[in-house]
Amino acid sequence: MKSRKEALRTAKKIFAASMVGGRLDEGAVKKVVAKLASSRPRGYQEVADAYWRLVRLELERNRAVVQSAVALDDATKSRLDADLKKKYGPQISTEFTVVPELLGGMKIRVGSDVWDGSVKNRLERLSEKFN
Numbered sequence: 001m002k003s004r005k006e007a008l009r010t011a012k013k014i015f016a017a018s019m020v021g022g023r024l025d026e027g028a029v030k031k032v033v034a035k036l037a038s039s040r041p042r043g044y045q046e047v048a049d050a051y052w053r054l055v056r057l058e059l060e061r062n063r064a065v066v067q068s069a070v071a072l073d074d075a076t077k078s079r080l081d082a083d084l085k086k087k088y089g090p091q092i093s094t095e096f097t098v099v100p101e102l103l104g105g106m107k108i109r110v111g112s113d114v115w116d117g118s119v120k121n122r123l124e125r126l127s128e129k130f131n
Contacts, residue, residue, distance in 0.1 A: 011050035061111040
C-alpha cells in the first residue's frame with residue numbers, strides 16, 4: 001500500500017498532466033480515471049481519492065454560486081457575471097439561485113471565497129452582539 005504522502009505526490013503529478021493551457025481537460029480526467037480503474041496499481045484507491053479531491057477543488061474554483069432572496073434581473077446578472085470574470089478570469093461559470101431564507105441581499109461563493117451580504121447574515125451577527 002502506498003503511503004498517503006506518496007499517493008498525494010502521484011495524484012498531484014497526474015493532476016498537473018490533466019491541465020491543458022491552465023485549464024482542467026475533461027478528456028484527460030476521464031482517461032486518468034479509466035486507467036486507474038482498469039490497471040488498479042498498488043495504492044490506487046488513495047491516489048484516486050487524492051486526485052478526485054484536486055479535480056473537485058479546481059472545478060469549485062472556476063464556479064461561482066450567487067444566491068439571492070429574490071430573482072435577479074438580467075442586467076444585474078450580466079453585471080455580476082462580468083465582475084466575477086474580471087476578478088477570477090474568463091473561465092468562471094456563474095450559477096444564480098433564489099434562496100428566500102436570505103430575506104434580502106445576496107451571498108456569493110467562488111471556491112473557498114464567500115461574500116455574504118444577506119439580511120439573514122446581518123441579523124445573525126447583530127443578535128450575537130446582544131447575547
